[in-house]
Amino acid sequence: MIIFSGTAHLNLAERIAECVDQPLGAVDISRFPDGEIMVKIIDNIRGQDVYIVQPICSSPNEALMELLIMIDAARRASAARITAVLPFYGYARQDRKDQPRVPITAKLVANLLVAAGTNRLLTMDLHAQQIQGFFDIPVDHLYAAPVIGKYLLGQNIDDLMIVSPDAGGLKMAYAYANMLNCGLAFVAKQRRSPSEVAAIDVVGDVKGRNCVVVDDLSTTAGTLAEASRILTERGAKSVRAAVTHTLITEVGMERLRNSPMTELITTDSVPKSNWDGCPIQVLSVAELLGEAIQRIHGNQSVTSLFKIN
Numbered sequence: 498m499i500i501f502s503g504t505a506h507l508n509l510a511e512r513i514a515e516c517v518d519q520p521l522g523a524v525d526i527s528r529f530p531d532g533e534i535m536v537k538i539i540d541n542i543r544g545q546d547v548y549i550v551q552p553i554c555s556s557p558n559e560a561l562m563e564l565l566i567m568i569d570a571a572r573r574a575s576a577a578r579i580t581a582v583l584p585f586y587g588y589a590r591q592d593r594k595d596q597p598r599v600p601i602t603a604k605l606v607a608n609l610l611v612a613a614g615t616n617r618l619l620t621m622d623l624h625a626q627q628i629q630g631f632f633d634i635p636v637d638h639l640y641a642a643p644v645i646g647k648y649l650l651g652q653n654i655d656d657l658m659i660v661s662p663d664a665g666g667l668k669m670a671y672a673y674a675n676m677l678n679c680g681l682a683f684v685a686k687q688r689r690s691p692s693e694v695a696a697i698d699v700v701g702d703v704k705g706r707n708c709v710v711v712d713d714l715s716t717t718a719g720t721l722a723e724a725s726r727i728l729t730e731r732g733a734k735s736v737r738a739a740v741t742h743t744l745i746t747e748v749g750m751e752r753l754r755n756s757p758m759t760e761l762i763t764t765d766s767v768p769k770s771n772w773d774g775c776p777i778q779v780l781s782v783a784e785l786l787g788e789a790i791q792r793i794h795g796n797q798s799v800t801s802l803f804k805i806n
Contacts, residue, residue: 501550508768509550509781522539525538536567538574543576547577568613578617585767586623587606588603639786644780646676657707666683705734721753736757739761764782
């Protein structure tokens with residue numbers, strides 16, 4: 498087994514390698530003067546089980562192209578099996594044709610990964626579960642809920658209430674509520690634009706409860722800010738958010754600072770940005786991903802990774 502990393506999130510890859518007690522594989526990634534990506538794998542990987550860690554984030558086009566080139570390089574170097582480890586699967590929000598003349602980019606990315614030579618995918622908290630069906634190769638889909646749930650249990654929060662920020666996130670919220678043995682509510686919302694939403698009402702009694710809004714992804718924080726506002730108006734004692742992938746923009750940061758939210762809990766599935774002035778708690782998923790890699794390598798089940806340890 499050998500683990501390589503692209504340039505999108507080297508820190509996470511190093512922590513994963515540390516968790517599996519192996520050094521990162523040596524790879525030289527450079528740019529030609531015109532911006533083309535050049536990859537050279539230094540280590541001999543003939544017959545090896547190769548894992549390439551690269552979230553498609555920050556500069557998603559660069560990260561994706563770099564990943565595809567690394568996979569092609571590994572395939573041409575006679576790797577026995579290539580597993581793409583995507584802590585964050587970029588373009589996942591474009592998973593359906595909901596308007597005329599638009600692409601299904603999540604499926605396009607799946608096609609590209611398979612065409613490049615990927616034999617297996619390891620990812621976390623996909624924006625839409627059906628993306629797993631876009632692949633004709635095995636997909637191991639992990640959840641950050643055990644990591645975030647363990648943190649919440651350690652905080653000993655009384656009167657806990659899990660809240661879905663919209664009807665589409667109810668399945669995730671229900672899983673959290675079952676895991677933490679607490680109540681469940683959801684916010685009915687209307688999206689005015691890709692960066693602006695309006696909360697309409699809350700389904701569930703949140704008065705006097707410590708609410709945790711759970712979501713898989715946040716960029717402009719419009720959903721989180723509106724949810725925290727309406728929950729506070731409905732009498733919530735406190736409002737926190739638990740988001741797996743936090744790609745907060747400057748607009749989102751400003752919204753969080755001006756919202757009544759007391760804490761944002763997230764993971765290191767994507768690189769940390771400049772989050773000054775916001776109470777953000779970052780939890781590492783390196784151990785979870787490292788354990789999954791070891792189990793995949795040993796042809797073992799990953800089912801127990803879906804539970805709080």
